[in-house]
Amino acid sequence: MKAFDYVRPSTLEEACAVLADPAGSAKALAGGTDVLVQMRAAGLRPSVVVSLKDVPGLNFIHADDDGGVTIGAVTPLGAVEHSAVIKERCPAVAQAAAWVGSVQVRNRATIGGNLCNAAPSADTAPILIALGAEAVITDGREERVVLLEEFFTGPGQTVLGRGELLRAVRVPPAPARSFATYLKTFRSAMDCCTVGVGLCATFEEGSAAIKDVRLALGAVAPTPMRARATEALLAGRELDETTIAAASAKAVEEAQPIDDIRASAAYREVLVEVMSRRVLTAACAWAQNGGRG
């Protein structure tokens, strides 16, 4: 690891000022489970590491008045996993957080870090996209809000500009009669996903007919992606075996997986089909069961 400066600002403004300095290449440090590994092994050579440890107002889980949840960017994934508010209002987010790394990693790693690292396989991304979550971005003075599905621009790339930080993630209130889940496949326990699928499906009252649906796929494109054609195919349809099969096949068409060490593109396509079918089948069973179980 090359020598670097280390600063611990105590305000957002200060932190963003250091990150904005055009003279250096600053990197924000939250839990460090990605940044430190990349600095040791993957050629990340920041001139300044900006610790967010002492910056107030970044580590919180807030039950919003509208029924949604706002999660501070440096909230540990372990806290997300165990939060009563999240388990009540958007349990699939807790479920996705619990898939990341080990207990020890989740006690360090943060939700903001998982998103800002912008790995196509980030476990929290597909479900947050499916739930219509927003990224609250600050430059230390002003805030802007972007939909999380527009947050990622490429592997390791986000819309964050120089001097900007992700301050929080806002999950909107779950619509009535909606079902959300995240499913992943992996080579071993504590692995990044080979394919991840996040689903949020809203059903018409008393039926398995889809009112609104968002399906997001992880690790099958340069960024976590929304499967819009699949969503279009599903919209307004009664969820049954035929529809589910057609939708799963459509998801395979939409996915753009590559061959890498974790899986071949062809195998990822198999997984997209299987995982999409499984999440939709679970949703269908839930709707048919009157929105229970």
Added chain:
Amino acid sequence: MKTCIVRKGLPRIDAIPKVSGEAQYTVDLKMPGLLVGKILRSPHAHARIKSIDTSAAKALDGVLAVITAEDVPENLFAFYQWQADKHILCTDRVRYVGDEVAAVAAMDDDTAEAALDLIKVEYEALPVILDIDEAMKPGAQLIHEGKESNSTWSVDRLFGDPDKALAECDYVVEGTYVTHQLAHCCLEVSNCIAKWDKRDKLTIWTNAQAPHTQRQEVARVLGIPRRNVRIINSTMGGGFGSKLVMDMKLPIASVLSRLTGRPVRIVNTRSEEFTTAKTRYPYTLHLKTGATKDGKILVRDLTLIGDNGAYHDKGPATINFSSMMFGTLYNVPNIRFHGELVYTNKAMGTAFRGFGNPQVTFATESQIDELAEKMGMDPLELRRRNVNHPDETAACGAEVCGCAMSECMELAAKEIGWEEKRGKGAPLRGVGLANMVHTGGGGRFYGFNSAEAIIKLSDEGTVTLITSALDMGQGAHTAMAQIAAEELGVRLEDINVLSHDTELTPYDLGSWGSRATFMNGNAVLAAAEDARQSLVEAAAEMLEADPADILVEESKVWVKGSHEKHDLSEVVDHTVNEHGEPISGIGRFVDHLPEGYTIPTAFAKNIPCFSFGTQAVEVEVDPETGQVNVLRVVAAHETGTTINQTMAEGQLEGSMAQGIGFALMERLVHDDEGRIVNDRFLDYKIPNIGDVPEMKAYCVESVGTRGPFGAKGIGEPGLVPTAPAIANAIYDAIGVRLHEVPMTREQIIKALKEKRASET
């Protein structure tokens, strides 16, 4: 057998220093003037070195030495000197990605890294050969110029008349099985500190599994007298065979130290560890098994090609050992074995827990199930009809003394629920089992097999045990201490074990081949007997009793029939300080060679003690994703006498987990240019706590071995039959047979697809 300390699951004696962080590994050591050494490694799998320019690196502030092949002795090295094929630093050619090209010594890490970046090497690329078939083609690019072919060594073994037997068999099955390169994944990476002092003495601090032979190896490659080399072992964080043969960083650090006059430390990065710390030898195995209709296996015929990697190391020994286990399992009367080693432009292979046996057993024990299927027989029943028996000499010459194979197999089968579950379990669930034979006491491959130990008692009655058994995490120190404590009659906590310094410990071949408990344990027992005799005589004199009436237990001494117990310290203090007669003991164990033994012809007579065992597993397969979930593993292995129940179970559990990795996950993957692409734990998957299923380890005690208190080694067996047991269980679950490990999700999907295609 009534024992006080042996056969108890006592806590390890090194637990507290390790858990508290007091234990010192080589990276923890501090010494004045210590420099950082780093190695410039080849980015090419095969290339000619046209030029090296080190001037800019030498000019960098904080750099004390930069060396290339010109600065090191020209000697070629290999584990067997007759196969020597590797320079300390490459002269004109690099042969795998990671080959050592140059090295630097600098004040700190950053400077050393910057210096490496400043060394300019001009390469001319040569054709890269990664595949054994390609390497063996006539006219293939030679990896070592001047040799006749890339096929570099071979061996043939023949017992009985396999062709005649094949003609007599009612059933013959044939298949090809493939295994790949695996990394040992020690928690502690390969490292060393070398210090070449003003008296021309070279001291190396490292983590060697065989410090005495590595000392010879360092002297040999540097061309210096062995007496000038001393190896001091730090605490070790895992070995698994990777720390048996010298790593080139030892002579490289030594030369850097000689040039700078300061100690130099070189530590692998994790990426270097994955790419250069050597691998398990990948085998391609063409196997034929033939049996009569009543299930007697008459013949086995195996052609095995081992991928040697770019240089020689333990290849011949590994393949020879494979052949011995192959010949011994089930005492098959007709055996043909052809083994061959082939150079490729990949990292070199070396010893790895199981030493060629897991690869061969994957083939043989998978094929037993295939044979049973063809015969319409329960695979357990087929195995029953062929088990090894105690006190039998196999057709290949192996002398099996103690043997609890039947007990192990029946126990494992019962515990996994064989009768209830096989062929009729829940859908997508299956059970499978596999047997194995392994050495339980090292081998006679060096032409001798012996060990020594020394014991001395302080005047307070504490015991110093000097043994050459290395503790690399397997618990050898605790086992040695238990053996000494049991025999001497002292408490375990009164024993201090020293094994770290070649100037202190007796010459020894090292801790490998499940050898330490059997060999070093016997030497420790002999040393304890020797010391005990002096102790009893001293006590008899002090207590005015007959030596035959002296009892020693738990560091108390008394005369039979008397209630007056004395502290051991009283006796030792008396004899030392009253009579000037210190108490010590020396013990030697020589595993005598069988009559007519010569290294080339000895074959399975090389093994002083065989150990048998069975593993049974239950799996669940997701046929849509190919995910295999190992639900349970049951291991029943022979231990002779279990020295420490907890540690023996730990050895079995650890090796079962490693076996699951071998079966389902682990493989070093190369790109077309020969670079290993999964050189980190993110993508080189080993089973972690979430992957390891419920495991039940049974230590099956048996009689008939010459180990200390009748014990056998248990370091490796748990790994050996895991993969075929899983392959057999997968077959039971979904009806597909995989002939290649790791059995990945993609392979299972592909096999299922092929099965469906063939059924329609």
